[in-house]
Amino acid sequence: MDFTPVIEGFEVLLQPENLMFCLIGVVAGMAIGVLPGLGPAATIAILLPLTYSMDPIPSIIMLAGIFYGGIYGGTVTAVLLKLPGETASAITALEGYPLAQKGQGGKALGVGAVASFIGGTVSIVVLTMVAPVIAGFALEFGPPEYTALTLLGILLVATIGNGSKLKALAGAALGLLLATVGRDAFTGELRYTAGSLELTDGLQFVPIAMGVFGLAEILYNLERRRNGGSIPVATDRVLPTKATMKESAAPIGRGGVLGFLLGLLPGGGATVSAMASYGIEKRLNKGSTPFGKGAIRGVAGPETANNAAATSSFIPLLTLGIPANATMAVMFSALLIQGITPGPQLVATDPDLFWSVINSMYLGNIVLLVLAIPLIGVFVRILYVRSSILSPIIVLIVCIGAYTISNRIFEVMVVIVFGVLGYLMKKYGFDPAPLVLAFVLGSLLEDNFRRSLLMFDGDVTRVTGHPIAVTLLGLLLVVVLIPILLKLVKSRRPDLIGEDENGTGAGAETETGAKVPASVTAGSEAGAASGAESDSASDAGSDTASGVATGPNGDRRDHPPRSPDGSSAERPEEGAAGSHPSQT
Amino acid sequence: MSRPSCSRRPLIAVAAGGLSVGLVACGGVTDGTAGGDGYPAEPITLTVGQDAGGSTDLIARALAEGSQEALGVSMPVENQPGANGAIATQEVADQDPDGYELTLLNSTLITVTSQVVSEEEAVTLDELDVITGLSRDDYIMVANADTGYGTVDDVAADSGDLSYGTAGVGTGSQLAQLLLFDEAGIEGNEVPFDSGAPALTAVMGGQVDVATIQVGEAMPQIEAGTIDPIVIFSDERNQHLEDVPTAQEEGYEVPVAQYRAVALPEGAPEEVKQSLREGIGEILATEEYQQFNDENYLTPEEVSGEEVEEQWTELADQYEQSVQDNGIDLGGTGE
Numbered sequence: 001m002d003f004t005p006v007i008e009g010f011e012v013l014l015q016p017e018n019l020m021f022c023l024i025g026v027v028a029g030m031a032i033g034v035l036p037g038l039g040p041a042a043t044i045a046i047l048l049p050l051t052y053s054m055d056p057i058p059s060i061i062m063l064a065g066i067f068y069g070g071i072y073g074g075t076v077t078a079v080l081l082k083l084p085g086e087t088a089s090a091i092t093a094l095e096g097y098p099l100a101q102k103g104q105g106g107k108a109l110g111v112g113a114v115a116s117f118i119g120g121t122v123s124i125v126v127l128t129m130v131a132p133v134i135a136g137f138a139l140e141f142g143p144p145e146y147t148a149l150t151l152l153g154i155l156l157v158a159t160i161g162n163g164s165k166l167k168a169l170a171g172a173a174l175g176l177l178l179a180t181v182g183r184d185a186f187t188g189e190l191r192y193t194a195g196s197l198e199l200t201d202g203l204q205f206v207p208i209a210m211g212v213f214g215l216a217e218i219l220y221n222l223e224r225r226r227n228g229g230s231i232p233v234a235t236d237r238v239l240p241t242k243a244t245m246k247e248s249a250a251p252i253g254r255g256g257v258l259g260f261l262l263g264l265l266p267g268g269g270a271t272v273s274a275m276a277s278y279g280i281e282k283r284l285n286k287g288s289t290p291f292g293k294g295a296i297r298g299v300a301g302p303e304t305a306n307n308a309a310a311t312s313s314f315i316p317l318l319t320l321g322i323p324a325n326a327t328m329a330v331m332f333s334a335l336l337i338q339g340i341t342p343g344p345q346l347v348a349t350d351p352d353l354f355w356s357v358i359n360s361m362y363l364g365n366i367v368l369l370v371l372a373i374p375l376i377g378v379f380v381r382i383l384y385v386r387s388s389i390l391s392p393i394i395v396l397i398v399c400i401g402a403y404t405i406s407n408r409i410f411e412v413m414v415v416i417v418f419g420v421l422g423y424l425m426k427k428y429g430f431d432p433a434p435l436v437l438a439f440v441l442g443s444l445l446e447d448n449f450r451r452s453l454l455m456f457d458g459d460v461t462r463v464t465g466h467p468i469a470v471t472l473l474g475l476l477l478v479v480v481l482i483p484i485l486l487k488l489v490k491s492r493r494p495d496l497i498g499e500d501e502n503g504t505g506a507g508a509e510t511e512t513g514a515k516v517p518a519s520v521t522a523g524s525e526a527g528a529a530s531g532a533e534s535d536s537a538s539d540a541g542s543d544t545a546s547g548v549a550t551g552p553n554g555d556r557r558d559h560p561p562r563s564p565d566g567s568s569a570e571r572p573e574e575g576a577a578g579s580h581p582s583q584t
Numbered sequence: 585m586s587r588p589s590c591s592r593r594p595l596i597a598v599a600a601g602g603l604s605v606g607l608v609a610c611g612g613v614t615d616g617t618a619g620g621d622g623y624p625a626e627p628i629t630l631t632v633g634q635d636a637g638g639s640t641d642l643i644a645r646a647l648a649e650g651s652q653e654a655l656g657v658s659m660p661v662e663n664q665p666g667a668n669g670a671i672a673t674q675e676v677a678d679q680d681p682d683g684y685e686l687t688l689l690n691s692t693l694i695t696v697t698s699q700v701v702s703e704e705e706a707v708t709l710d711e712l713d714v715i716t717g718l719s720r721d722d723y724i725m726v727a728n729a730d731t732g733y734g735t736v737d738d739v740a741a742d743s744g745d746l747s748y749g750t751a752g753v754g755t756g757s758q759l760a761q762l763l764l765f766d767e768a769g770i771e772g773n774e775v776p777f778d779s780g781a782p783a784l785t786a787v788m789g790g791q792v793d794v795a796t797i798q799v800g801e802a803m804p805q806i807e808a809g810t811i812d813p814i815v816i817f818s819d820e821r822n823q824h825l826e827d828v829p830t831a832q833e834e835g836y837e838v839p840v841a842q843y844r845a846v847a848l849p850e851g852a853p854e855e856v857k858q859s860l861r862e863g864i865g866e867i868l869a870t871e872e873y874q875q876f877n878d879e880n881y882l883t884p885e886e887v888s889g890e891e892v893e894e895q896w897t898e899l900a901d902q903y904e905q906s907v908q909d910n911g912i913d914l915g916g917t918g919e
Contacts, residue, residue, distance in 0.1 A: 142791035143775075183667075186776050188700045188753035188915035197674070197705065200667040339636065341781070407664050408671075447778070454775045455747050455791060 006128060009355035012057060013363050021058040022360065022367045024050075025065020027375075030368075033073020034379045035390070037221045039086030040310070041326040041433075042213035043070030046394060048206060048334055049401030056338040057356050063334050064357075064364030067327075071310055072116055072368055075303065076379055079108045088270040088306040091278050095291065095298030102294055106238040109376050111296055112303045114240055115252050117369040119304035122256040123263065123311035124361050127318075131358070134319040135347040137468075141320065143451035144463055148472035150445040153322055155479055157437045167430045172438035178203055179442025186450055198410040205333045205440055207402045207414040212432040213326070214398045215415055216422025218391050223427075238376055244296055247288075251281050251301030259308025263324075264316065270309040270325070277305035311361065317342050318357065322441075326433040329440045623683055623856050624863075627658045630846075631676050631687045633669025639800060639880065640669075643718060643844055644688045646876040650867035655859070659686075668754065669693045670707050677711040681849040683856035689714070691843035692756040695900040699907060700754035700914050709896065712847040714889035715860050718868070719882040721842040723760045723817040724828065726802050727794045728787050729810055736768055736815055736834050739794060746772030749783035749795030753915045757783070759903060760817040760831075760840035761796040766910045767836045787811055798842065799825065799881045817841060824881050837906075839899070843885055845892045861889075 012018065028050065032043045047066050051059035071086075078084035079096030096108040141149075158165070158172040181192045182202025193199035240248070255277040262273035281301040282291045289295040313324040314331075321343030323329035335342050340353050347354040382390075402415040422432045456462040463469050630648055634640040644661045651659035664672040669690055676687040689712070698706040727733035739746065748765070751757035753776055765772065772793075777783040780797035787795045788810055799822055805811045806825070813828045818841035821830055831838040846864060848857075867873055868886050877884055887895070907914060 139785070139789035142786060142789050183753070184915075185752060185778060186915065190702070195704075197667055197671055200670075200705070201665075406666065407662055451775050451777075454773045457773060 006355055006359065009352070009359040010362075012356065013061065013359050018058055018061050019363070019367070021054070021062045022065040022363050023371065025062035025067075026069040026364065026367045026371055027065075029066035029069020029071075030073040030076070030371075030375070030379050031069075031382055032394070033070035034076050034382050035073075035221075035394075036077050036081065036083040036383075037217050038070075038214075039074055039327075040067060040070040041086075041209070041330050042217050043073065044327065044330045044334060045206070045209040046214045046398055046401070048210075048330070048337070049397070049404050051334065052337065052401075052404055056340060056353060057360075059338050060335070060340070060353075060357050061360040061363060063331065064360035065367060067310075067331065067361075068116075068120065068307075068364040068368040071307060072113065073379065075112045075116065076109060076376065077383070079112065079299075080105050080380060081383065086270070088274045088302075088310075091271070091274040091302040091306070092299055094278065095295050098292065098294035099296070099299070104294065106376070107240065107244060107296065108294075108299050110238040110240045111244060111248050111300050113238075113369055114245070115248065115255065115300045115303035116307040117365055118252050119256050119259055119307035119309075120311045120365040121362065122304075123260045123308040123314075124358065124365065126260055127312065127315055127361075128358055131315055131319050131354075132347050134315065140468060142466075143448040143455060144466045144469040145472065146448040147445060147452050148469040148476065149320065149322060150441045150448065152472055152476045152479065153324075154438050154441050154445065155476060157325075157441075158434045164429065168434045171425065171430050171432065171435040175435040175438025175440075176442040176445075178208075178435075179439050180446065185443075185447055186454075198408070202443065203414060203439075204405065204411065205329070205436075206337070206405055207411045208418045208439060209326075209330050209333070209436055210398050210402055211415040211418025211420075212422035212425075212436055213330070215395065215419025216426060216432065218394055219419060219423040220426045222387060222391055238374075247296055248300035251277070251297045252304045254280060255301040255304030255306075256308045259305035260312045262305070263309030263312030270306045270313075273305040273309040274302035277301040314358075314361070318346060318354065319343075323437065326436055329437055332440065623859050624655055624657045626684060627660055628655065628684050628686055629662055630659050631662050631664055631672045631685070633664060633666070633672030633687070633690070633693070635665045636663045639721060639798065640688060640690055640844065642876075642880065643882070646873055647688075647718075647846070647864065647867055650870050650873060651863070653870075654866035655863035667701075667705065668697050670697070670701070670705055673707045673712070676847075677849050679849050681713070681852035681856075683848060683852055683860060686715070686846055686848050686860075687712075688718075689845045689847050691841075691845070691896050691899070692754075692759075694896050695903055696756050696759050696840075696914075697754040698900065699904055709847075709893050711850050713850050713852060713857065714892045715846045715848060715857060716864055716868075716889055717885045717887040717892040717895075718844045718846065719877055720818060720885040721844070721882055722799045722822045723756055723796050723840055723842070724799050724802050724822075724825070725761065725764070725794055725796045725814045725817075726784075726787060726806065726811040727814055728790050729812050730790065731793055731812075733794065733814060734812060736764070736770075736831075736836070739814065740768050740770050742793070743770045743772070746770065746794070747775055747792045748772050749775050749777055749786045749792040751780045751783055751797060752776050752778060756817075756840050756842050757796045757798075758914060759907075760838055762912050762914065763838040763840070763906055763910070764815070764817075764831055764836050766912055767838065784811075803881055818883075822881065823883065840903075843892070843896070845889070847889075857889075 013022075025047075028047050029043055032038055032046055033040065038046070044063070044066055050066075051062050054062065071089075074084055074086050074089040075092055075096075078089035078093040080100050082093045082097040084090040084093050092108075092112060096105075096112065099105060099108040154172055154176070158168045179202070181199055183190055183193075183200050190200060255273075258277050258280070259270075259273040262276065263270065278298055278301060281295075281297045285291060291298055310327070313328050316322045316324045317328045317332060321332075321341070323332045332342055335357070340346065340350070340357070398415060399412050402411040403409065405411045425432050425435070452463070453460070463473070628651065630644050632641050632644045641661070641663060648659040648661050651657065664675060666672070670693065673687055673689065673693065676685050679685040693707055694709060698708070725736075725739075727739070733739050748761060750761055757780065758774075758776065762774070764770075775786070775792050777786065777795075780801040783792070783795040784797055784801055784805065786792045788805065794814065796817070799816070802811065802813065803824065806813055813825055815834060816822050816825065816828050816830050817838055819830065819832055819839045821828065846860075848860070865886075868884070874884070876882075906912070
């Protein structure tokens with residue numbers, strides 16, 4: 001392939017002013033991401049308004065900074081406070097927190113930063129190679145293909161989510177319903193607008209994300225009392241020593257590959273890959289420190305995997321226009337606001353922008369590494385600020401941001417309504433992510449389905465003329481059937497799967513009622529991971545642990561579980577679900 | 585499409601506006617070109633009912649660029665997207681007619697959309713005074729190059745076995761295509777998209793056979809040879825596509841185009857309107873603005889406010905008549 005646009009892109013990025021925007025992004029992302037409970041999706045939603053008034057390229061650069069800063073901010077709280085901002089960093093807490101208790105928090109954070117950097121970079125490099133190839137299929141994707149892809153995406157998001165599948169499906173159903181508000185794109189009829197002119201175009205995504213992720217999380221945090229205890233400051237050496245790096249090298253390598261592959265999955269591979277990496281490292285157990293007592297390998301592997309997955313989930317977004325998880329959904333609308341429509345056309349019609357998006361991720365990642373190490377101490381101090389001071393400031397930022405979306409108060413009201421809804425959902429154990437994703441994908445699903453029907457003249461069987469759509473629908477069937485088949489197998493051979501199912505399954509259920517964010521206890525990683533607070537639609541479903549893998553062609557292979565802790569690394573490879581970005 | 589290069593949101597624009605107020609106040613100077621009575625003495629807000637980055641927004645920003653020079657004050661552009669511009673237009677119509685609140689109007693909002701939406705939603709020119717017309721943006725029907733369609737007759741030959749894309753319900757794109765197909769007796773499946781861009785993609789990918797979109801959207805692909813132009817809908821040929829016939833030349837009475845104009849709430853003092861006419865006229869005459877028109881395939885249509893009101897009202901009546909006469913279903917709750 002031709003790398004000229006990639007290299008030309010770097011020239012632009014490396015201008016001092018752009019470097020500065022990246023720096024601001026990383027700092028802001030870390031500052032918000034370090035707050036307990038606020039994961040990357042919330043961080044980006046809250047900080048989105050910062051990028052409104054900027055030109056597309058600096059604004060993307062800043063977003064990349066916010067993205068990586070937000071992710072790493074979660075790592076900091078996971079290690080120091082055992083309060084991960086997202087489920088993925090809960091795994092980091094398993095070994096990172098014991099290290100911090102031993103006064104080696106700096107070591108954990110340093111290795112975490114290096115591991116994140118490597119994981120992210122590996123993924124971006126592969127993304128650079130793969131994305132244009134996938135985008136080459138762009139024109140093959142018409143309404144029938146998008147219908148199949150969005151359907152698959154919604155289903156995966158709902159079934160891979162944390163906790164109860166029923167609750168996830170309920171959330172997704174609500175999201176689909178909310179997506180129907182506004183003018184029917186085919187008949188012009190108004191639906192559920194209650195006579196409000198503001199609703200004729202439907203609800204907007206950004207205020208919903210701001211409410212459900214940002215405001216709801218703040219409300220929920222206010223209710224929770226931080227259980228006392230002093231906040232440890234990373235006093236030891238943050239820069240990893242040679243010996244530490246030597247011990248971490250292999251886990252980082254394994255984590256990078258694992259994370260990249262699992263990150264392609266709709267539903268969010270970050271947590272799954274972090275868990276899988278942790279499981280592998282634990283089984284290999286080659287280091288001096290036992291797992292659960294602060295083994296640095298248990299920080300390095302999962303942190304790499306988690307970041308590699310977070311980055312590789314950009315592939316379905318940038319090539320097909322389908323957000324694979326909640327964080328990507330927020331990034332999706334952030335790019336839309338800048339007039340950039342992620343999707344198959346992007347690389348062809350606007351290669352400059354496409355490569356700036358990808359290149360700014362390189363930049364964000366590098367700036368994070370260079371910055372994170374010296375600044376960790378500063379960010380930790382944010383945690384000392386009382387939430388009675390911090391929370392109103394963030395709420396204010398959110399409200400101003402919402403207002404600037406369309407310069408009217410209506411969006412602020414939407415944020416408040418969805419903030420309250422999101423708070424209630426969290427309180428009663430509903431993960432808000434399926435709702436948000438189903439909302440994004442819902443109108444794409446409906447419009448493309450109806451368009452397909454118009455194209456087919458109402459004859460659904462004409463879909464057989466679209467091999468890609470048929471393949472995707474086949475995968476959909478597999479996803480629906482797997483749990484049913486598993487149940488059948490389980491009832492016949494309880495010895496084979498039963499033990500494993502309970503491992504993760506039971507852990508996932510505890511999440512729903514958990515008041516204390518991360519009941520991380522050494523040695524029970526599966527339960528701990530699911531018990532952690534999360535605002536991304538990512539967790540290992542019980543399917544994963546049962547060791548069923550689906551190949552890219554939709555063939556199913558049943559494997560016996562590899563280990564009793566449910567960490568066998570096989571994951572379905574359905575690839576990405578896709579959608580056509582809707583815009584006005 | 586070209587991309588906006590200036591700041592896209594009001595934060596910075598407002599700051600700049602504030603700055604210029606300061607300057608004017610300190611110096612006690614109003615620009616001579618702006619006319620008497622001290623108008624304009626503060627920034628003039630130009631509200632756009634479409635998203636930043638769209639063609640309507642680009643036009644507003646091109647105008648705003650010349651404001652400081654011509655009117656002596658800045659012109660912050662405020663995007664208030666929603667309901668195809670109805671929200672923004674209504675909002676401006678409700679303001680004081682002091683000359684500091686302008687809006688950039690899309691003709692299809694008045695002429696086409698009003699036939700699809702309910703009465704409360706429909707926007708009329710009654711509450712607005714048009715300052716001046718700006719330009720015309722043509723609609724063009726295009727076909728995938730593989731179809732081999734070159735004329736309306738080619739398309740008509742496949743009648744009944746066709747699908748066609750439009751930019752959505754209540755748009756000029758939909759109206760133009762439906763009227764043409766009706767007159768030419770072409771039958772096919774209408775597939776509405778959210779805007780012109782996805783309709784274009786569908787033509788390129790062969791998901792639909794033809795689509796009607798705006799010339800600016802189609803140009804890059806026409807030049808690349810992936811799509812072929814078939815017919816232009818305005819009453820004269822587009823200077824950038826001299827070879828493409830108009831629907832009228834082909835024998836179909838379908839004069840649909842997107843016109844744009846600047847308006848303010850009804851009842852502004854004549855001096856204010858005169859200052860605006862002169863100031864905006866000055867902007868339109870600049871080389872930069874003319875170049876902008878050219879780059880975006882816009883045809884200048886710089887007629888007086890009265891002419892705009894007359895023309896648009898006429899078009900609205902004409903469309904309504906055609907739609908009724910031919911029993912065309914644009915969808916929606918209107919009529």
